[in-house]
Structure formats: structure tokens, C-alpha cells
Amino acid sequence: MSKIEIRNLYLIFGKEKHKAEKMLKEGKTKEEILKVTGCTVAVKDANLSINEGEIFVIMGLSGSGKSTLLRCINRLIRPTSGEIIINDTDISKASKQQLLQIRRKELAMVFQHFGLLPHRSVLHNIAFGLELQGVEKEEREKKAMECMQQVGLKGYENQMVGQLSGGMQQRVGLARALANNPEVLLMDEAFSALDPLIRVQMQDELLTLQSKMKKTIIFITHDLNEAIKLGDRIAIMKDGEIVQTGTSEEILTEPANAYVERFVENVDRSKIITASSIMADKPLVARLKKEGPEVLIRKMRERNLTVLPVVDAGNILVGEVRLNDLLKLRKEQIRSIDTVVRHEVHSVLSDTILEDILPLMTRTNSPIWVVNENREFQGVVPLSSLIIEVTGKNKEEINEIIQNAIEL
Numbered sequence: 148m149s150k151i152e153i154r155n156l157y158l159i160f161g162k163e164k165h166k167a168e169k170m171l172k173e174g175k176t177k178e179e180i181l182k183v184t185g186c187t188v189a190v191k192d193a194n195l196s197i198n199e200g201e202i203f204v205i206m207g208l209s210g211s212g213k214s215t216l217l218r219c220i221n222r223l224i225r226p227t228s229g230e231i232i233i234n235d236t237d238i239s240k241a242s243k244q245q246l247l248q249i250r251r252k253e254l255a256m257v258f259q260h261f262g263l264l265p266h267r268s269v270l271h272n273i274a275f276g277l278e279l280q281g282v283e284k285e286e287r288e289k290k291a292m293e294c295m296q297q298v299g300l301k302g303y304e305n306q307m308v309g310q311l312s313g314g315m316q317q318r319v320g321l322a323r324a325l326a327n328n329p330e331v332l333l334m335d336e337a338f339s340a341l342d343p344l345i346r347v348q349m350q351d352e353l354l355t356l357q358s359k360m361k362k363t364i365i366f367i368t369h370d371l372n373e374a375i376k377l378g379d380r381i382a383i384m385k386d387g388e389i390v391q392t393g394t395s396e397e398i399l400t401e402p403a404n405a406y407v408e409r410f411v412e413n414v415d416r417s418k419i420i421t422a423s424s425i426m427a428d429k430p431l432v433a434r435l436k437k438e439g440p441e442v443l444i445r446k447m448r449e450r451n452l453t454v455l456p457v458v459d460a461g462n463i464l465v466g467e468v469r470l471n472d473l474l475k476l477r478k479e480q481i482r483s484i485d486t487v488v489r490h491e492v493h494s495v496l497s498d499t500i501l502e503d504i505l506p507l508m509t510r511t512n513s514p515i516w517v518v519n520e521n522r523e524f525q526g527v528v529p530l531s532s533l534i535i536e537v538t539g540k541n542k543e544e545i546n547e548i549i550q551n552a553i554e555l
């Protein structure tokens with residue numbers, strides 16, 4: 148379900164913005180517009196539909212318009228034209244009163260440089276927004292303590308914020324944003340000022356937190372790896388325009404234009420490509436209660452297979468069956484395969500090749516069966532397709548991957 152709808156959004160900085168907008172719609176370039184009107188086109192005809200509960204990343208190089216777009220969403224800047232619908236209200240046209248209400252209840256922002264009160268305690272900073280809203284001391288401190296716990300700050304309540312490390316300060320920023328229990332979190336380069344290791348740790352923690360809280364998060368970054376790691380979907384901006392919106396996999400496998408292609412060319416695809424995109428989706432299966440050893444042995448020999456996934460009448464994966472076991476059954480003249488169905492190793496559609504599937508496969512030396520969230524059988528990742536995916540890598544790299552995987 149869509150939580151935020153952005154339609155035909157324009158943001159132009161400068162005095163003659165309406166003249167500039169007209170020129171833009173007539174097809175004039177940003178440079179021509181700047182020359183004639185002195186105006187900067189920061190966002191041009193943005194259209195986005197952001198779903199409830201997703202982490203939506205807006206990514207682009209410096210100056211591409213990301214922050215401006217984000218600031219339009221909470222109306223720190225008023226759009227020149229267009230609509231931003233949040234819960235049926237067009238925030239671009241909201242009154243002061245409505246805005247106050249929306250910012251209080253629905254939106255919270257986490258900034259790159261924290262935006263905290265350095266000489267106040269952690270607790271005070273987190274509870275500050277609630278204090279402004281007139282929430283009673285006891286209640287706001289109770290809420291603040293809960294949020295501190297959520298972001299791993301328990302025990303720090305009385306420390307002065309200015310004495311904390313960057314990573315800890317950003318936890319305070321996050322806890323402060325969460326204190327209001329907003330529906331939407333806006334995060335503007337929130338981890339960009341942190342050391343690389345702390346940054347990765349914060350990304351991981353955000354993902355863990357999000358798996359529990361399921362907020363709608365709009366996350367701005369100029370770092371493609373961060374976008375891929377965090378984003379359920381990503382919008383790529385260039386010169387004020389959104390040039391592509393999609394999952395990381397869509398962006399990597401079907402870049403919309405040469406710009407996106409260049410942008411993504413150095414990404415390690417094997418980390419991204421998921422089970423769903425490389426699996427064979429109509430493989431042979433053994434149907435429990437319907438097919439006996441005789442039929443299955445014949446089918447497997449025809450296709451040169453030694454193992455099959457076993458599904459029940461509802462297409463739910465129940466295990467796997469080996470050719471050797473079927474041969475024994477046939478010898479003993481047993482018609483049902485129930486007794487030889489073994490526990491299987493499976494993956495889900497979104498699992499990635501290097502991080503999830505290869506380690507599984509090297510441990511089991513078996514194809515990986517792929518299921519959806521209801522355990523319905525979807526397909527198989529055979530070793531052959533995996534090899535195709537890792538062919539871009541040299542022998543040492545692949546050996547290392549397999550070695551690491553075996554040690555797991």
C-alpha cells in the first residue's frame with residue numbers, strides 16, 4: 148500500500164521560479180534557465196510512490212537534488228508545483244496547523260550532522276521533542292528510555308551528548324526521531340559522517356530495528372553500496388530528475404540508461420543477484436502420495452538427476468528424495484516414498500548468491516530448492532547456474548568463497 152505519493156513535483160530556487168518552470172516545461176535546459184532567470188532547478192517532475200513499511204532509498208551524486216526532494220516531503224521547503232500526498236493530505240498545500248500536526252505525528256527526520264543539543268544529556272535530547280509538545284515529564288522520560296533501549300543506548304541516559312562518539316550521537320538522533328513514534332522516518336545521509344566500520348554497524352542495526360518496527364523510511368545516500376544494502380527500492384536521481392526507480396536487482400540487471408549503467412558497473416553483482424533470478428522455475432518434482440519409486444526413477448534417469456524436491460498436494464516443499472533410496476524401495480517392492488523423504492536444504496526467493504546460496508550449496512553439495520514465504524515450492528538453483536554467476540571472478544576468489552563457506 149502506498150504511504151507517500153509524489154506527483155509532478157518541481158522545486159526551483161530563485162526569485163523568478165514560475166518563469167523558470169515555464170521555460171523548463173518548454174524544454175529549456177537548466178543552464179539556459181539559470182542564465183536567463185538566475186534560478187536553479189533542483190527537482191524536476193519527480194514522481195514516486197513509496198510503500199508503507201519499506202525502506203526507500205533516494206540516491207544520486209552531490210547536487211542531484213536528493214536533499215531538496217526530502218525537504219519538500221516534510222515541507223522544510225515548499226515545492227514550486229506538484230503534489231506530495233501523505234495519508235490523504237497534500238503536504239505541499241497544507242496549512243500551518245496541518246503541517247504542525249503532520250510533523251508531530253507522522254514524520255521525523257534524522258540528519259547527517261545529528262542536529263543535537265551537545266551540552267544536554269542523552270535523555271534530555273531524546274525527550275526534547277516530546278517536551279515541546281507538552282508531554283508530561285514522567286511520560287516523556289519513559290518513552291525516551293524505551294527508545295534508548297531500542298537503539299542500544301541503555302545506560303547512557305545521563306551522559307552529555309557532546310562527549311559521545313559520532314556513532315553514539317547518531318543513535319541519539321535516531322532515538323529522538325523514534326520517540327514520537329512517527330509513521331515515516333526521513334533519514335538524510337544519516338550515516339555518511341560516520342567511520343566506515345561504525346557506518347556498517349549502524350546500517351545493520353537499522354535493518355534489525357526495521358524488521359521489528361516496519362516504519363516507512365526514506366533514506367538519502369550518495370553511496371550505491373549503502374543504497375543496495377538498505378533499500379527495498381531505490382530511486383536514482385541525476386540533475387534533479389529521477390532517472391530510475393526499482394529494486395537493486397532491477398537497477399543492476401536492467402539499468403534504464405547509460406548513466407545508471409555507468410553508475411552500477413563496479414558493483415559486485417553476485418552479492419545482489421537473488422535466488423529468484425537464477426533459479427530454474429519448472430524443475431522436476433516428486434509429488435508425495437501421487438508418485439511412487441517406479442515413476443520417479445524413470446523420470447530421474449531420463450533427466451540424469453540423482454535428487455528431487457518432494458512437494459505435497461498444495462505445492463508445499465516437504466523434503467527431498469534420492470535416487471539410491473528409490474532404488475532400494477523398488478527392490479523391496481514398497482510403493483510409497485514417504486519413508487525415504489529426507490530433510491532438505493532450501494532458500495527463499497530473496498537470498499543472494501554469494502552470501503546465502505553458495506555457502507549452503509558447498510556445505511550440502513546439492514542443488515538448493517527455493518520456496519516463497521509460505522514454503523510453496525518455487526524452483527531450484529542448480530550448481531551450473533551458480534557457476535555462470537561466479538565466472539566473472541578469478542579462481543582464487545571463487546576458491547576463497549568456497550573455502551569460507553565450507554568453514555561456516
Ligand SMILES: Nc1ncnc2c1ncn2[C@@H]1O[C@H](COP(=O)(O)OP(=O)(O)OP(=O)(O)O)[C@@H](O)[C@H]1O
Pocket residue numbers: 160161187188189207208209210211212213214215216369
Ligand atoms: N537554498 C538553495 N538555494 C539555491 N540553490 C540551492 C539551494 N539548496 C540547494 N540548491 C541547489 O539545488 C541543487 C540540488 O541540491 P541538493 O542539496 O538537493 O542536492 P543533493 O543531491 O542533496 O546534494 P548533496 O548530497 O551535496 O547535499 C544543487 O544544484 C544545489 O546547488
